[in-house]
Amino acid sequence: MKIIWFLPVLLIYLIPHGSFSQENASKENLPNIIFIMSDDHGYQAISAYNDELIQTPNIDRIADEGAIFNNSFVTNSICAPSRAVMLTGKHSFINGKVDNVQPFNWDQQMFPKLLQENGYQTALVGKIHLDGTPQGFDYSAVLPGQGRYYNPNFIIDDKKQQIHGHVTEITTQLALDWLKDREQDKPFLLLYHQKAPHREWLPMPKHFQAYSDKEFPLPETLFDDYKGRGTAAKTAEMNILEDMNWAGDSKIPPEVMEQLGIEERTDWGKNAYKSNLGRMDSTQRATWDKTYDKMIEDFIAEYPNMNKKELMQWRYQRYMQDYLASIAGVDEGVGDILNFLKENNLEENTIVVYTSDQGFYLGEHGWFDKRFMYEPSLKTPLLIRYPKEIMPNTTVDKMVQNIDYAPTLLDYAGVDIPGDIQGKSMKPLLENNNAEWRDEIYYTYYEYPSIHMVKRHYGIRTPRYKLIHFYYDINEWELYDLKEDPREMKNLYNDPQYADLIKELKARLQDLRDKYGDSKVKDEKFLEDYLEAVEN
Structure with a gap:
């Protein structure tokens, strides 16, 4: 009897890591x-x-x-x-x-x-x-x-x-x-x-026409000037007007760009346009041209008289038409x-x-x-x-x-x-929905310097507040009250009224970094080797 009792207990301890729990052992469940x-x-x-x-x-x-x-x-x-x-x-x-x-x-x-x-x-x-x-x-x-x-x-x-x-x-x-x-x-x-x-x-052909005819509501912050934010928001290269490719993203052919005198920092967009459309067969390309040629024709006529605000609105609509399609x-x-x-x-x-x-x-x-x-x-x-x-x-x-x-x-x-x-x-x-759960999350971003030039940063978000530390080649903090400022337009970090909250959030942020094992980012430290390399 002792042997019979012992075997199932032994089997429990021998079950490998990641095994089925007993309650769901049958395949039909x-x-x-x-x-x-x-x-x-x-x-x-x-x-x-x-x-x-x-x-x-x-x-x-x-x-x-x-x-x-x-x-x-x-x-x-x-x-x-x-x-x-x-x-x-x-x-x-x-x-x-x-x-x-x-x-x-x-x-x-x-x-x-x-x-x-x-x-x-x-x-x-x-x-x-x-x-x-x-x-x-x-x-x-x-x-x-x-x-x-x-x-x-x-x-x-x-x-x-x-x-x-x-x-x-x-x-x-x-x-x-x-x-x-x-x-x-x-x-x-x-x-x-x-x-x-x-x-x-690049949408499916059957969606070209339906979405190219649509106009979408403008976001409230489309013309954000980034006042009230730090260096990171002001230097990022993600602006629809300034940083989107005219050919690859907005689908303006390279020869039309040249005709209108539109220049870009790199040839990425032109190369993407040629490569993407070059993969189409004759039927796919004919369907594409039937819709996009009219858009290009209208743009050629309108572009010389468009100011920056109108150009931004035009590019936003082009973006949404293709993205949503x-x-x-x-x-x-x-x-x-x-x-x-x-x-x-x-x-x-x-x-x-x-x-x-x-x-x-x-x-x-x-x-x-x-x-x-x-x-x-x-x-x-x-x-x-x-x-x-x-x-x-x-x-x-x-x-x-x-x-x-x-x-x-x-x-x-x-x-x-x-x-x-x-x-x-x-x-x-x-x-x-009321089960016990976390009341804070941890975030990291590393890919800088690189495309779009978004600074490296990490931070904590609670149900109401967000504290972000931008580091590497800068040392800046941002604090947002998501209840009062859901669009994150005003950095509160330097407001003395929030000093105690910032101290609390920094402590919680460090606890999260310790909890998850993030030891690669050093608080309050410029990377001297990097700065020296930039200076040289």
Whole structure:
């Protein structure tokens, strides 16, 4: 009897790290998971959050039939590092991917590997923007690097091939093909990642005309002069009028730029224009020209008489037309995936997540792109549907981050969450919005000097306040009261009334850095070697 009693106890201790919990041991109880990530999709361009710019009925279905997160944030607002955080559940300075340049170590622990080890069939389709061969997936069909919009190359299980069509439709079809062909008796994880709406915003042909005719409301801060902010906001190169490429972004052909005397600092935009349109076949190009030739003709006539304000408004509208048209295709793809689940009786037991790799500026502060800890790039959309457990129209207001994705999905799959994962499972919040949770988040950004020239910085955000430290070649702090100043127009750091609050927030910030293990940034210290190099 003693031996019989001893064996199960021994087996409990011998269960490997990341094993199934007992309550979810049977396969029929394990949820399928579809994790949808688009690239640079600002929450402002999802009608579940804001219906002024676009209607996204299919993405909205996830919120209507599940949960919407009103305060979802990233830890580092830039593409490749955000994806590394998503996979690992760890901050950039822990997983090693701090910017778009550093290599990513696929050998490290990631949640798809843990699911795969515990019986899940796994697939990665679309954009991942991390060099090297993806690990943790039974099947992968990924875009090399940033990928192309028209007739893109895909690396499918280590073999490169070009596929004819638009990348958004192709990515959706590859995902659907895998869902149809997978092993039917296993739970599955599908990472379904769209390139759109990443720069330079080339929509599907069927959306050209509908969006080119639209005019969109101007953001209140489109003509921001950055008074009341520090050096970082004033020196960033993200202004729609000054820093967007005329050819690549606004779709003005290089020969028209030359005709009108429009000059730029580099040839990036001209090269992008030629390369992007050069991938189109004759039919695709004819459809493009039918819409865009009229826009170019009108611009040639109007440009000589336009002042800077009018030019900014024109460029903003061009930006929104292509950006939002690109999102229309993404939304249709989400609808195709949701319809497949419903038609194949997979809806009830499949978790569907929709998010973006970070937020994006849609003209706020006159900007495009991301990177800053200011709200439009820090905040990201997050919608989760799981009919079996998440009630329709659930709203979550607590502050979550992309370090929380991995532990949440492991938790729902019944896989033990490794102790070195830095995020927390959001499952308690989806059951009760008042569940005990964090009341502060930590942010870092490293990619400077580089494109867009956003200074390196780190900071803390609480439900009401945000404290940011810009460092490296400057030493400046910014404090914002998000309740009184939600658009972050007035830096309060030098206001004596906030001295005690600043002291408290700095202490909390240091506690966060200690907690997460960020020792690479030295407070209050200029990097002398860097300054010496600049001077020389």
